[in-house]
Amino acid sequence: DGGITQSPKYLFRKEGQNVTLSCEQNLNHDAMYWYRQDPGQGLRLIYYSQIVNDFQKGDIAEGYSVSREKKESFPLTVTSAQKNPTAFYLCASSIPGRGPDTQYFGPGTRLTVL
Amino acid sequence: QKEVEQDPGPLSVPEGAIVSLNCTYSNSAFQYFMWYRQYSRKGPELLMYTYSSGNKEDGRFTAQVDKSSKYISLFIRDSQPSDSATYLCAMSTNTGNQFYFGTGTSLTVIP
Numbered sequence: 001d002g003g004i005t006q007s008p009k010y011l012f013r014k015e016g017q018n019v020t021l022s023c024e025q026n027l028n029h030d031a032m033y034w035y036r037q038d039p040g041q042g043l044r045l046i047y048y049s050q051i052v053n054d055f056q057k058g059d060i061a062e063g064y065s066v067s068r069e070k071k072e073s074f075p076l077t078v079t080s081a082q083k084n085p086t087a088f089y090l091c092a093s094s095i096p097g098r099g100p101d102t103q104y105f106g107p108g109t110r111l112t113v114l
Numbered sequence: 115q116k117e118v119e120q121d122p123g124p125l126s127v128p129e130g131a132i133v134s135l136n137c138t139y140s141n142s143a144f145q146y147f148m149w150y151r152q153y154s155r156k157g158p159e160l161l162m163y164t165y166s167s168g169n170k171e172d173g174r175f176t177a178q179v180d181k182s183s184k185y186i187s188l189f190i191r192d193s194q195p196s197d198s199a200t201y202l203c204a205m206s207t208n209t210g211n212q213f214y215f216g217t218g219t220s221l222t223v224i225p
Contacts (some may be wrong), residue, residue, distance in 0.1 A: 003158070004157075035215075040122055042217040043158075043200065089158055099165075100148045100206065100213070105157035 003027065004106035006091050011111045013078070013085070022097045023091030029104075031096045032074035036060060037088040037108075046089075049074055050096050076109065086098045086113045117141055120203055120216025122137045129225050133190040137203035140184065144205040144214075147179050149188045150220065152200045161188070161201075193223045 004025045019073040025032065030052045045058030049068040058106045063082025068074055074093075078085045088110050094103035120188040127133055135149075145166055150158035164170045167181045187207075190197055191203045203216040 016213075030220070040217055042118075042120070042214040043204075043213075045212060092157075100146050100163045100204070101160060103160065103213070105159070107157050108155070110155070 004091060004093055004104055006089075006106040006109050007107060009107065011070045012109065014112050015082045015113055018077055018079050019091055019109070019111065021078065021091075023076065023106060024072055025074075025076045025091075025106075026072060026105065027093055027103075028071070028089055029093035029095055029102070030071070030075040031094045032068065034058075034064070034066065034074070035090045035091060035092065043090065046076065059096045078097075085111055087111060117214040118203060118216045121206055121219055122210055122217050124222065124224045126224060127193055129176040129193060129195060131193050131223070133193050133197070133199050133221060133223075135185050135188040135190075135221070138184055139186070139205055139214075139216070140179075141186070141205070141207075143207045145208040146212070147186045147207045148178070148204040148206075149175075149177055150202040150204060152202060154199075158202055169208050173180075195223045195225050198222045 033048040034046040038072045044060050047066045049055035065077045090108045091106040118139045123203045148163040149161045151161050152158040162172050167179050174191045178187045200218040200220050202218045204213045206213045
């Protein structure tokens with residue numbers, strides 16, 4: 001089955017620790033995205049990548065880092081510099097320029113900082 | 115001012131009711147207008163989208179775009195308990211890959 005997988009589903013982190021969220025897709029999509037979802041704030045774009053080895057900051061990139069070494073994978077690292085990292089993180093992928101019906105979301109990772 | 119504004123609700127209706135969900139926006143460059151449905155603790159799934167102005171119908175769902183008023187709507191006819199979810203509007207420009215999302219409206223359909 002084609003789709004996007006995110007792991008783990010739930011993640012707990014102590015303050016001061018970095019943590020990496022996994023996102024993998026087998027849809028052969030060039031573009032991949034990371035969003036953060038908080039209650040009452042909708043989805044906010046953290047980083048996006050339209051091609052391997054290239055990525056751009058979204059609206060709330062501070063305290064986050066990404067890499068795009070393979071087309072299928074777009075891991076997100078939440079660093080200790082992120083002031084309020086507890087949130088629901090969503091990964092998505094799409095075919096650039098082909099319209100919104102090519103964008104698919106993963107099931108999400110819920111990160112809780114203890 | 116946010117790019118996209120959406121009333122968060124919550125909205126509670128009896129089964130069979132017609133539901134109206136709405137968003138307003140400020141960026142006149144938006145050309146794609148999307149509606150996503152998100153069940154609790156899941157990723158959003160695309161319900162339908164329209165390009166530029168006009169209406170689009172898909173079964174019990176109708177999406178409307180009024181670009182002159184910068185206002186979009188999603189209507190759900192004969193609402194069912196399975197429609198209970200959060201509905202997110204989203205928009206993008208013709209060339210961009212960035213989607214701008216509303217905050218989502220929480221809908222509960224009571225049997």
